[in-house]
Amino acid sequence: GNSVTQMEGPVTLSEEAFLTINCTYTATGYPSLFWYVQYPGEGLQLLLKATKADDKGSNKGFEATYRKETTSFHLEKGSVQVSDSAVYFCALSGGSGGYNKLIFGAGTRLAVHP
Amino acid sequence: DSGVTQTPKHLITATGQRVTLRCSPRSGDLSVYWYQQSLDQGLQFLIQYYNGEERAKGNILERFSAQQFPDLHSELNLSSLELGDSALYFCASSVWGADTQYFGPGTRLTVL
Numbered sequence: 001g002n003s004v005t006q007m008e009g010p011v012t013l014s015e016e017a018f019l020t021i022n023c024t025y026t027a028t029g030y031p032s033l034f035w036y037v038q039y040p041g042e043g044l045q046l047l048l049k050a051t052k053a054d055d056k057g058s059n060k061g062f063e064a065t066y067r068k069e070t071t072s073f074h075l076e077k078g079s080v081q082v083s084d085s086a087v088y089f090c091a092l093s094g095g096s097g098g099y100n101k102l103i104f105g106a107g108t109r110l111a112v113h114p
Numbered sequence: 115d116s117g118v119t120q121t122p123k124h125l126i127t128a129t130g131q132r133v134t135l136r137c138s139p140r141s142g143d144l145s146v147y148w149y150q151q152s153l154d155q156g157l158q159f160l161i162q163y164y165n166g167e168e169r170a171k172g173n174i175l176e177r178f179s180a181q182q183f184p185d186l187h188s189e190l191n192l193s194s195l196e197l198g199d200s201a202l203y204f205c206a207s208s209v210w211g212a213d214t215q216y217f218g219p220g221t222r223l224t225v226l
Contacts, residue, residue: 032213043204044217045116051213089157093213100170101147101159102206102215 002027006090006105013080013112021075021088021108023064029095033057033066033073034102036089044089047075080112117141118218120205126224132193135221139186139207145169146188147208147215148180152201163188164210195225 007022025033035047035057048057053068062077073090090105117140127133139146148160150173159172163182174180177195182188192199202222206215 034214036217043116043219044206046214046216049214093215100162101172102149102157103159104157106156 002031002092002095002103004090004092004103004105006088006108008106009087009109011108011110013110015082015112015114016079017112019075019077019080019084019110021090021110023073023075023090023105025071025073025090025092027071027092027095031092031095033064034091034093035062035064035073035075036091036104038087038089038107040086047088080110082112082114085110085112116216116218118205118207118216120203120218120221122221123219124222124224126226127195128226129195129197131195131225132191133195133223135190135192135203135205135223137188137190137205137207137218139188139205140216142209143207143216144186144210145208145212146182146186147206148174148188148190149204149206149217150201151204151220152198157204160190192223197225199223200225 003026032051034049036044037047048059050057050066056065087107091102119138144165160174162170180190202220204220205218208215
């Protein structure tokens with residue numbers, strides 16, 4: 001079945017450092033890929049998405065490119081801020097499974113220090 | 115603010131009890147999804163409703179059930195609660211056929 005694997009955390013960075021959180025997926029067909037973010041004590045917020053190969057999703061300085069050849073959707077940000085501290089989830093939906101559910105990775109906790 | 119609302123925000127109850135979690139989708143969204151977030155299982159899809167009808171089922175226990183009402187709000191009923199049911203329960207909504215789901219703030223259930 002479809003699945004998502006993302007790097008284990010926590011990831012600890014200093015403010016203004018470069019961020020990469022790796023995400024790979026297994027899916028049949030052509031799923032849509034997402035990054036959701038969960039700030040402390042809050043629900044899930046959609047951060048960005050990409051719906052086909054080579055698409056780049058971007059939002060709030062974060063970017064991720066849908067790479068079908070490597071089945072990856074790595075999240076990057078050039079300069080993180082303390083306010084980016086949160087848990088980041090990679091997810092997929094669709095493909096041959098249909099858009100009935102999101103399949104999430106385990107989440108990666110990011111801590112950014114001043 | 116996603117436009118999806120969930121009540122209550124917190125719920126504390128005892129083993130063996132039954133609780134009901136409520137969700138109101140974004141205006142115009144006919145699909146509602148329920149997810150469970152726990153430390154050991156992560157985020158897991160439970161069930162989906164579209165315009166009052168069940169459309170997809172995930173890892174939902176037989177002790178759990180859900181429904182969607184004519185006004186499109188949904189309720190998740192959890193019965194014979196066990197300690198392991200303690201988790202954060204999220205509701206999400208979308209338009210039919212859309213790949214993007216919008217999440218509510220969640221209900222944190224604690225079973226003592």
